[in-house]
Every structure is written in C-alpha cells, then in structure tokens.
Amino acid sequence: MENEKNAKGGRAAMSGRARLWLKGGFLAAALAMAFFAGREFWELRHYKETVVSAPGLTEVKMLSDYLGSLKGTWMDTPIFVYDSGVPGGSALYMANVHPYEPATSLSAYIMMENIKVSKGKIFVIPQGNRSGSTTGMLGNAYPKFFHVKTDFGEKQYRIGDRGTNPLDQWPDPFTYVNYPSKQNLAYQDIRNMNRTYPGRKDGTLTERASFAIMELIRREKIDISIDAHEASLMYPVVSTYVAHERSFELAMMAAMTLSAETFDMKCESSPKGLRGLSHREWGDYSDTLAVLMETPEPFIDRVVGPMTEELFTEGKDEFLATAAKHGLTYHPYKIEFGSPLWYRCGRHLSGAAAAITWMGQFFPEKEIIAEWPGYKDLEAHDCGYFLHDPAKADGKLVFKI
Numbered sequence: 001m002e003n004e005k006n007a008k009g010g011r012a013a014m015s016g017r018a019r020l021w022l023k024g025g026f027l028a029a030a031l032a033m034a035f036f037a038g039r040e041f042w043e044l045r046h047y048k049e050t051v052v053s054a055p056g057l058t059e060v061k062m063l064s065d066y067l068g069s070l071k072g073t074w075m076d077t078p079i080f081v082y083d084s085g086v087p088g089g090s091a092l093y094m095a096n097v098h099p100y101e102p103a104t105s106l107s108a109y110i111m112m113e114n115i116k117v118s119k120g121k122i123f124v125i126p127q128g129n130r131s132g133s134t135t136g137m138l139g140n141a142y143p144k145f146f147h148v149k150t151d152f153g154e155k156q157y158r159i160g161d162r163g164t165n166p167l168d169q170w171p172d173p174f175t176y177v178n179y180p181s182k183q184n185l186a187y188q189d190i191r192n193m194n195r196t197y198p199g200r201k202d203g204t205l206t207e208r209a210s211f212a213i214m215e216l217i218r219r220e221k222i223d224i225s226i227d228a229h230e231a232s233l234m235y236p237v238v239s240t241y242v243a244h245e246r247s248f249e250l251a252m253m254a255a256m257t258l259s260a261e262t263f264d265m266k267c268e269s270s271p272k273g274l275r276g277l278s279h280r281e282w283g284d285y286s287d288t289l290a291v292l293m294e295t296p297e298p299f300i301d302r303v304v305g306p307m308t309e310e311l312f313t314e315g316k317d318e319f320l321a322t323a324a325k326h327g328l329t330y331h332p333y334k335i336e337f338g339s340p341l342w343y344r345c346g347r348h349l350s351g352a353a354a355a356i357t358w359m360g361q362f363f364p365e366k367e368i369i370a371e372w373p374g375y376k377d378l379e380a381h382d383c384g385y386f387l388h389d390p391a392k393a394d395g396k397l398v399f400k401i
C-alpha cells in the first residue's frame with residue numbers, strides 16, 4: 001500500500017512538471033507567433049518609400065504647415081512644390097488618400113521624378129493618408145509591399161489600408177456623423193479621409209488632415225485640385241472623372257479627348273447630397289476646380305481569388321473575368337490584359353494632364369504648361385523606366401516618405 005501511494009505521488013509530481021513544460025511551451029510558441037506577427041506589422045509601419053525628385057523642385061512643405069497640430073503625427077505628410085516662376089495657374093495632384101490604391105502614389109512618384117513646369121506651379125502630395133499607408137487592410141490576407149523593376153534593381157512600395165491606421169485613431173463610433181453637414185455615414189468612414197472633408201481643426205486626426213488639405217487649397221489659391229483614386233471594376237464610377245459642377249465642363253472635355261485619343265474615360269457630376277468627398281467639399285469650401293479620378297484596380301474587387309502581389313501589379317483574375325463575361329463589371333475587362341500597373345499609372349498621369357490642359361482652355365489666365373510621362377510613354381516603357389537611381393542622384397532631391 002505504502003509503495004503504491006509513493007508511486008502515485010511520483011506520477012503526480014512528474015505530470016505536474018510535464019504540465020509546467022507544456023505551459024511553458026505554449027507560452028514560448030505564443031510569444032514566437034506574437035514576435036513574427038508583430039514584426040510584419042512593424043515592417044509595414046516603418047518602411048519608407050524612396051523618391052528622386054526632378055530638379056525643378058522649388059519647395060517642400062508639410063501638411064502641418066497648414067495645421068500645426070498635425071506635426072509629429074502619422075498624418076503629417078510632405079507636399080512637393082514645382083514652381084516655374086512664370087505666372088499662370090496652380091494645380092494640386094493628390095494621391096493615396098486611400099492607401100490600398102497605391103498605383104496613385106506610384107503615379108505621383110513618376111510625375112515628381114520627371115516633371116518639368118514652364119508656366120504656373122504644381123503641388124504634389126504622394127501620400128495623402130500617410131497613416132493609412134502604414135497598415136494593411138485588417139482581416140484581409142494580402143502582401144505588405146509591391147515591387148517595380150528598374151535598371152538599378154527592384155523598388156519596393158507599401159500597400160496600405162483604405163482608412164487611417166487604427167493605431168493613430170481609435171475607437172470608431174457606432175455611426176460617423178460628417179461635420180458640418182451632419183450626414184450619417186458608416187462607422188469606419190470616420191477614418192476615411194475622403195469622407196471627412198471639409199474637416200475641422202479640432203476634430204479627429206483624419207478630420208484635421210482633411211481640414212489642413214482645405215487650408216492648403218485655400219491659402220495657396222490652388223486653381224485645380226485633382227484627387228487620384230483606384231476603384232474596383234464592379235463599382236460604377238471606375239475609369240471615371242467625378243467633377244464638382246464648376247469643373248464639370250473641363251472634366252467632360254478631358255474625358256472626351258482621352259476617349260477619342262488614348263483610353264476610355266467617363267465623366268460624372270459630383271452628387272450634391274453625398275457629403276465629405278473631395279469632389280464635393282473641395283469645390284464647396286474653396287474656389288478650386290475639384291476633380292477626382294478612378295482607375296480600374298482588380299485587387300480591391302470583392303470577387304477575386306488570392307490577393308497576391310501579382311494580382312496587384314498585373315490585375316489578372318479568372319473570377320473577375322467570369323463576372324465581366326456576365327456583364328457585372330463597369331470597365332471592359334479581359335484576363336489576357338488584366339489591369340497592369342503601367343496602365344493604371346498611365347491613365348492617371350494622362351488624366352491629370354488632360355484636366356489641367358482643359359482648365360487652361362476654359363480659363364486662359366489659369367494656364368499651366370507642364371510635362372511628365374503619360375499613358376503612351378508607360379505603355380512603351382513600363383513604370384520602372386521612369387524612376388531614377390537614388391544612389392546616383394543629388395542627395396538634396398532624394399526623399400523618404
């Protein structure tokens with residue numbers, strides 16, 4: 001009996017030790033997973049994109065120059081100014097307001113790396129919602145980065161989220177109420193910079209950034225403001241200019257010219273009842289001519305298969321092709337072509353140029369003469385051809401964003 005008791009006690013002691021080891025093992029595994037998962041988040045949060053500006057750069061401002069409280073926050077973002085010194089109009093090209101649409105920021109970089117302005121001035125904001133570009137879409141498994149081939153190696157860029165990073169603005173309310181219209185919008189739109197215009201100076205981080213953009217447009221007296229986006233192909237506004245009523249005619253002329261000469265571009269009027277959007281509030285709360293542009297980005301369509309880097313850069317997806325065959329897309333889609341990066345960047349670069357050119361036709365005193373690569377250049381050479389090697393560039397023109 002005595003021996004049996006001891007034996008049981010021994011077994012109990014051994015299983016206690018085993019449990020301890022097991023718990024320790026689980027804890028170590030959990031910590032290892034937390035480390036690797038955390039490292040993924042950290043990498044995207046802290047990775048900086050490199051751009052080599054063209055020599056015509058005259059000034060670099062920050063968004064916080066227009067609202068001081070943005071200084072030191074993740075919403076502060078650089079604004080690159082190319083002033084010809086010759087009187088004329090002024091234009092703003094803004095990209096990555098929705099950072100899961102990063103062909104827009106790549107188009108801004110291609111513009112900045114090659115721009116020549118000989119009349120008027122151009123402001124470029126390549127990272128409209130910089131905070132949102134530092135996190136991926138939560139709950140969606142997709143790559144953190146995409147790569148562009150160049151002669152000097154691959155360049156890496158971030159693929160972000162639609163809205164501001166929750167690390168920078170949290171929690172979301174049950175319903176988001178746009179200021180000052182009081183329109184009720186979806187809760188997550190409180191972090192959507194293209195729903196928070198005209199913004200407010202003491203509001204949430206996203207509202208403050210929107211307010212600062214309005215201040216930039218008002219203080220710099222920007223004649224035309226172009227907001228670059230990408231859309232899913234099952235969204236009716238894909239491949240379209242959306243224009244405020246004061247800019248509708250110039251956008252319509254630009255769409256007609258592009259459709260006749262290069263690629264199909266539609267034009268729609270900004271709805272008056274839908275508040276918080278750039279094409280509505282920029283035009284209502286300043287004198288600027290507000291235009292938004294959309295390219296086709298299959299990567300953000302709901303029906304697509306695996307969200308790989310290749311899907312992002314080439315845009316080829318069999319499920320979307322099936323949807324297109326059934327007439328469910330608003331952009332003609334063929335899987336053999338997809339919707340490659342050069343096509344989307346080229347559309348935006350030529351789309352911005354056409355809108356600016358037509359502003360000069362309607363308002364000769366606002367004429368801007370500027371050059372950058374367009375659709376046909378990108379069709380011939382692809383994107384990487386127009387990027388410059390930071391290692392060989394003048395350090396004063398190399399920026400990390």
Ligand SMILES: [Zn+2]
Nearest residue numbers: 098101229230
């Ligand atoms: Zn967008």
